[in-house]
Amino acid sequence: MKRKFMKASEQRYVTTCLKAFTIIICVAVLFGCARPTTHIKAFSMASEELATQAILGYEVLNETTVQRKIAEVAADPKQLPDEDTFVGLLEGNKNLAIRMMALDYLRDYSAAFGDLSTADVRTDINEASKDLYGALIGLKDTFKKETGKDVGIGDDDLAIIATAVDAIGDVIIEAKRRGAIKTIVIRADPAVQNVSKLLKDEIPTFAEFVKSNLSTIETEMIKSYQERAEGLTFDQRVKYIQRIRKQHQIVRDTENFFKDVGTAAGMLGTSHAALREAVEENKFTTPELIQQIGELVDFTKSLRKFHKELIESK
Amino acid sequence: METLRGNISDAVNELNKLLLKTTDPEEEGKIRKLRRIYFALWEEVIKQEIDSRTHEFKEAIDSLKGAHDAAVQAKEDLQKIPEAINRAVAAAKAVDRIVKLGIDLLA
Numbered sequence: 001m002k003r004k005f006m007k008a009s010e011q012r013y014v015t016t017c018l019k020a021f022t023i024i025i026c027v028a029v030l031f032g033c034a035r036p037t038t039h040i041k042a043f044s045m046a047s048e049e050l051a052t053q054a055i056l057g058y059e060v061l062n063e064t065t066v067q068r069k070i071a072e073v074a075a076d077p078k079q080l081p082d083e084d085t086f087v088g089l090l091e092g093n094k095n096l097a098i099r100m101m102a103l104d105y106l107r108d109y110s111a112a113f114g115d116l117s118t119a120d121v122r123t124d125i126n127e128a129s130k131d132l133y134g135a136l137i138g139l140k141d142t143f144k145k146e147t148g149k150d151v152g153i154g155d156d157d158l159a160i161i162a163t164a165v166d167a168i169g170d171v172i173i174e175a176k177r178r179g180a181i182k183t184i185v186i187r188a189d190p191a192v193q194n195v196s197k198l199l200k201d202e203i204p205t206f207a208e209f210v211k212s213n214l215s216t217i218e219t220e221m222i223k224s225y226q227e228r229a230e231g232l233t234f235d236q237r238v239k240y241i242q243r244i245r246k247q248h249q250i251v252r253d254t255e256n257f258f259k260d261v262g263t264a265a266g267m268l269g270t271s272h273a274a275l276r277e278a279v280e281e282n283k284f285t286t287p288e289l290i291q292q293i294g295e296l297v298d299f300t301k302s303l304r305k306f307h308k309e310l311i312e313s314k
Numbered sequence: 315m316e317t318l319r320g321n322i323s324d325a326v327n328e329l330n331k332l333l334l335k336t337t338d339p340e341e342e343g344k345i346r347k348l349r350r351i352y353f354a355l356w357e358e359v360i361k362q363e364i365d366s367r368t369h370e371f372k373e374a375i376d377s378l379k380g381a382h383d384a385a386v387q388a389k390e391d392l393q394k395i396p397e398a399i400n401r402a403v404a405a406a407k408a409v410d411r412i413v414k415l416g417i418d419l420l421a
Contacts, residue, residue: 068353076346093361208323209356216349219330223342226334 039285039293040181043275044114046296050264051107053303054199057261058100060307061206062088068213075220089209098146099202102195105142106268108135109192113184117177122170129165132184133158139191147198152190161187182279189276196269200262207258214254218247250309257306264299271296318364318371318409321378322356325405328385332395335388341395348402351417355406358413374408381405 065088073079090096112135115128136153143151164183168176221244229237271292278286326349333345365371381401388398410417 065357072346072350076343089357089360092357095361205319206360208319209360212323212326212353212356215327215330216353219333222334 039289040117040275041114042293043271043289043296044110044117046293046300047110047268047271048107048114049300050268050296051103051110053300053307054203054261054265054268055100055103055107056303056307057203057206057258057264058090058096058103060257061096061210062090064210064213064217065089068216071217071220075223095146098142099199102139102142102146103199103265105135105138106192106195109139109188113181113188116165116184117181120172122168122172125165125168125172129162132165133162136161136188136191139195143191143195143198149194151194153188157187178279178282178284181284182282185272185276185279189272192272193269196265196272199265200269202262203265204258204262207255210258211251211254214247214251218244218251221247253306253309257303260299260303260306264303267296267299315366316375317366318359318374318378318412319356321375321382322352322359322409324382325378325385325402326352326356328382328389329402331389332385332398335392336395338395341399344399348399348406351406352402354417355409355413355415358415359409362413364412368412370408370412374405374412377401377405377408 066086069085070081073081073085090100108131112128112131116125116132119125119128136158140151140153143149161180161184164180168180225237225240225244228240232240274288274292278284278289283289329345329349329352333342333349336342336345381398381404384394384398384401388394406417
């Protein structure tokens with residue numbers, strides 16, 4: 001299971017790096033382009049990436065729990081691993097799993113409305129709008145299941161969005177496309193704000209749990225070193241201590257990482273609100289929007305850095 | 315506002331420090347078992363909606379603080395480790411009265 005996770009994490013990391021690189025290139029290229037909706041595309045890509053990083057935050061919460069349990073079992077020769085050893089916090093917690101699903105839908109939403117803003121042919125519009133409805137319906141149902149409250153988007157909103165997307169026509173008319181994007185952003189905004197707030201408030205509270213998971217692993221590494229040090233050569237001891245140091249750095253950085261993931265969840269809301277304000281005035285590119293895109297891209301960098309360190313520490 | 319999460323976190327961190335101090339296998343075993351129990355209780359606290367206005371909640375917070383203080387003292391004076399372990403057991407029981415996990419606690 002661990003092996004499988006590491007592989008998946010490594011793959012995700014490579015994908016994330018490629019995505020980030022693409023975002024930076026796109027932002028640079030798109031800022032120089034004329035089509036008004038191109039900034040919407042850059043914005044949606046950055047939001048999509050940020051949602052991915054927030055999802056990784058939950059995965060770190062889950063995975064460090066399993067790693068800690070493994071360290072606990074390994075530290076006590078009388079203990080044997082059992083099924084529970086490999087159960088992370090998410091597998092055993094329906095509420096947390098639902099939050100990850102909400103983030104997934106938020107990411108799909110960002111991607112779909114970005115695709116809609118740049119699609120060149122009607123079939124691509126249809127594809128993007130299908131993804132968009134799926135994401136919004138998913139967001140609506142998931143939030144209701146989790147909190148018992150309405151997320152802020154109803155069937156009437158979805159119908160209005162559908163009508164606006166249909167109005168783009170078979171031969172894409174830019175004015176109609178902008179109209180559809182405006183409708184989507186305005187109608188979806190309450191849902192984005194509600195999910196963003198829920199996650200922003202909650203994610204930082206997991207920092208302590210993850211930190212304790214990781215410091216427990218560090219403690220057992222030191223304990224193991226204490227017991228074995230006399231039988232090791234100088235070089236072996238140095239190598240061992242370097243491993244402990246790496247773990248120590250990860251423990252130290254955890255708090256900031258979760259603070260940043262919480263901020264990332266909040267930024268999904270604030271940046272969407274900035275977008276809403278812009279489109280309400282029929283502006284699809286404003287200095288504020290350009291600044292938001294820049295901040296979103298910058299922010300993903302620090303999150304990726306920690307995730308990279310965590311993978312490398314294994 | 316005081317939270318169970320925060321106080322459990324403090325207790326776990328002190329248990330880790332105590333574990334590094336002691337070389338007594340029996341104490342090491344007890345501390346590790348306690349730490350596992352605290353993590354299990356912590357997971358339960360994350361899953362459940364805890365009412366912070368109850369008498370049990372206040373008792374659990376006080377007990378966790380006592381366990382934390384006892385562990386801090388035991389780090390300075392290793393003779394006090396058994397007392398710190400007892401206080402940590404009492405605090406775990408106090409938290410368990412809220413989350414009702416029914417974990418097999420140390421005697």
